[in-house]
Amino acid sequence: MTGPAGPSRLLPVDDDLDTGPFFAAARRGELALQHCTACGLLLHVPKAYCHRCGSWETDWRVVPGRGSLLTWTVVTHQVHPAHPVPYTVVLVAVDGCGAHLVGSLPGRPELATGQPMEVWFEHLDHGVVLPNWRPVAPHE
Amino acid sequence: MDGIVRCSHDTVYAHDLAHAIGVPQLTFWSDVGPGGVAPAAMVGQAVAAILSGQAETVVVFRELNGRSGRRYGLADAAGDRVGGAGTYDEFFLPYGLLTPGQVFAMLARRHMAEFGTEPEHLGHIALTCRERANANPAAQMHERTMTMDDYLGSRPIAEPLRLFDFCLETDGACAVVVTSTERARDLRRPPALIRAVAQASIPDPQPGMMYPILMRDSLTELPAAAVARTLWSRAGLGPGDVDVAQLYDCFTITVLLQLEDWGFCAKGEGGPFAASGNLGPGGSLPINTAGGHLSEGYVHGMNHVLEGVRQIRGTSTSQVPGAETCLVATTPLPPGSGLLLRSDG
Ligand SMILES: [Zn+2]
Numbered sequence: 399m400t401g402p403a404g405p406s407r408l409l410p411v412d413d414d415l416d417t418g419p420f421f422a423a424a425r426r427g428e429l430a431l432q433h434c435t436a437c438g439l440l441l442h443v444p445k446a447y448c449h450r451c452g453s454w455e456t457d458w459r460v461v462p463g464r465g466s467l468l469t470w471t472v473v474t475h476q477v478h479p480a481h482p483v484p485y486t487v488v489l490v491a492v493d494g495c496g497a498h499l500v501g502s503l504p505g506r507p508e509l510a511t512g513q514p515m516e517v518w519f520e521h522l523d524h525g526v527v528l529p530n531w532r533p534v535a536p537h538e
Numbered sequence: 539m540d541g542i543v544r545c546s547h548d549t550v551y552a553h554d555l556a557h558a559i560g561v562p563q564l565t566f567w568s569d570v571g572p573g574g575v576a577p578a579a580m581v582g583q584a585v586a587a588i589l590s591g592q593a594e595t596v597v598v599f600r601e602l603n604g605r606s607g608r609r610y611g612l613a614d615a616a617g618d619r620v621g622g623a624g625t626y627d628e629f630f631l632p633y634g635l636l637t638p639g640q641v642f643a644m645l646a647r648r649h650m651a652e653f654g655t656e657p658e659h660l661g662h663i664a665l666t667c668r669e670r671a672n673a674n675p676a677a678q679m680h681e682r683t684m685t686m687d688d689y690l691g692s693r694p695i696a697e698p699l700r701l702f703d704f705c706l707e708t709d710g711a712c713a714v715v716v717t718s719t720e721r722a723r724d725l726r727r728p729p730a731l732i733r734a735v736a737q738a739s740i741p742d743p744q745p746g747m748m749y750p751i752l753m754r755d756s757l758t759e760l761p762a763a764a765v766a767r768t769l770w771s772r773a774g775l776g777p778g779d780v781d782v783a784q785l786y787d788c789f790t791i792t793v794l795l796q797l798e799d800w801g802f803c804a805k806g807e808g809g810p811f812a813a814s815g816n817l818g819p820g821g822s823l824p825i826n827t828a829g830g831h832l833s834e835g836y837v838h839g840m841n842h843v844l845e846g847v848r849q850i851r852g853t854s855t856s857q858v859p860g861a862e863t864c865l866v867a868t869t870p871l872p873p874g875s876g877l878l879l880r881s882d883g
Contacts, residue, residue, distance in 0.1 A: 410632045411622030417629070443626045443750050449742070469651065469757060471643035472697040473634060477611075481634035489644055489752055498753050502633035511651040528632055 408480045409526050416444045419458045424527040429517050430458040431497050442497045461497065463517035465490040465531070468498065472506050490515045490531045501531025509533065539715070540564060541593030543580045545600045545838060546571030549608075555599060566593035572747065574786055575761070576600075577839035577868040579875035582735035584716035594717060600840035601711035609707055610836070611637050630749040638788060639704055641748060641871070643696035646791040648757040650698060652806065657698060659809030660790040661689040664702045664832055666817040667787060671829025674855040678706050679833040703790040705831035712840035714847060723882065730850035733863070733880045734773035738764035739873040751871050758806075760792070762799035762869035762876075769876040770801075775863065777801040780878075782849045782858040783823055783865040784842035787830040792870050797823075800867060800876075819856060827856040839868040846879045 412421035423430035432441040434448035435455035447454055470488045473481070486503045501515070514534040519527050539561055542552040552567035566587045570580045577600065584596035604610055621628025635641070649655045668684040671677035684702065692701035722729035740761045744750035770776050777800060785800075787793045794808035802823050803811035816822045828834045828845040835841060846866040848854040866877040 408632045408634075409619050410628035411619045412628070414622040414628065416624070417622070417626065420629075442753060443629060443745060445745075469644045469648040471640050471647060471699075472694070473640060474693070474697060475695040477636050478634070481636065485634050487633055487635045487640060487644070489757075496755075500630055500633045500635055500749075500752070502635075511648070522632075530633070 406480060407522050408478065409522055409524060410528065412526050416446070420444070420529075421527065423458060423460070424519055424529045425525070427519055428460045429463050429492075429529050430460050431492075431495065432456050433459045440495050440497055461495045462493040464534070465492040465499070465515045465517075467509060467511055467513045467515050467533075469511065470509055488515065488531055499529070499531065501529075503532060507533065539595045539597055541566035541568075541584065541587050541596035543568045543570060543583045543587075543596060543598045545569070545573065545576045545580060545840075547573045547576075547838070548600060548602070550599075550601055555597070566596065572872070574788060574839050574870045575868055575872070575874045577843050577875070578735055578866055578877035579737045579868070580840075581714065581716060581732065581843060581877050582737060582875065585732055585735055588716065588718055595721070596716045597713055598716060598840075598843075599711065599713035600838050602836075602838060603709045604836050605707040605709050607709070611639060611704075624745065626746040626750055630752075635749060637696070638748060638871075639699060640696040641752065642789045642791050643699045644752065645757055645795065646698050646703075646789075649791065649794070649806075649808075652758055653809065655794070655806075655809040657690060657700075658686065659813050660699075660703055660794060661686050662812045663787070663790040663793045663817065664689050666812075667826045667830040667832035667834075669818065670827050670856045671833030674828050674834060677829040677834040678708060679829060699789060699791065702832075705788050705836045706833070708835035708837060710835050710837045710841070712837045712844050714840075714843055719882075728851050729882050730847040730864075730879045731882055733775065733878040734769055735875070735877050736765050736769035736772060737873065737875045738768050740764060744872065746872075748871055758795065758798075760795045760799050760869055760871065761874035762796045762867060765867070765869050765874040765876045766800045769878060773878045775878065779863050780823065780865045781861040781863050782827060783825050783867065784827070784830070784846050784849075785825050785865075786839050786842060786868045786870050787826060787832050788836075788870055790832065793825065793830075796867055796869055799869070800865070819858065824856070824858050827854050827858065839866075842866050842868065843877065846877070850879050850881050 436453035437451040
């Protein structure tokens, strides 16, 4: 996995029966999460059955590409060549839907809990597109 | 001996151990997981087997070569792709979220943001365990003392956690023998009676091994809160009845969260509680009296069960005088289990 430009990023399985639609939406430039068709409950991580109303009918709905920062860690001890330290893993509460999604930033950015975050779509090798998160630029 | 309970992460199977120690015939065996949340539940399986007549005497064991063999906490990302097939790793590993320490670091940061918890608060937990290890000749850190400056000066691993917030890598093995109270009273050593055992998931469990717990609404509560409710109710006892506790300590923050979730202090007050001398000898809640994972060794919580038995028998190297009730809390993530030991009579 190590080429002249350094190790390539860890790629997700993006065609899994249960979770593939998350990555398919990302390839279209959309952030989508699974919901119960009958009662609207967010089902994340994805599942085939709604524990609230008992429905087996689900669909993938586009959710806001905005959220707020719940917590983060600055990783300084390297455990995988694909992720050179330091880097920062963020956990974002997506606006309006209650989902928590993970993102990654290089280095050690200045961050604060609750600050606004926005999704962006990171194009990796082999056509994989990863929804990722970054702070909303101050001027917006 | 006719029964064996094994941790489902162990490399030794029940029949391996039965062969090694010459058990004539097994009538019961059981696998309990996952890893660090298994130990109290493993004892619970032995209790269930004995009470239901499936076995008379059960060995509950855990071994691992965490230093020389399979090292825990490495990224589980050997293939070209990560995730799929019900692991849900695809939502986490591609972002560089790769280890338990990084997950607990995110919980620690959130606790700091919500409640003003400080690194020194975590440091007191690390120091408490180290001091108990200094008294325990069998502990890995027996001869290595630590000051708060040592703690604060240790290198960051996954901020806000640093080296001395992390447990050790250990080659080790532990086992306890569980049998009926009647039979135990007949043996040479005084029994540690099992007052109650409990297992509990978090409410609305998430799948996967660890990372999906970050999907929960609360990032500052462990499954310990649910285990505690069940264990206290079954035991007819509460936090105020505990003389000494062995709290699972994969990381210092794990202990801090459990102090709150088990009801030894209010939610958010684990830091000041830890820093006020409560956890040492003579404190309101002496913990991890053999040194814990942080300084004795990492045997996935089974060493906490052993130390619980020692406290009840009065044989700990940091014995709590007159200890009659010991909590063993193996309640990190994703679910958890707890065990309450009592002296006989
Ligand atoms: Zn529903």
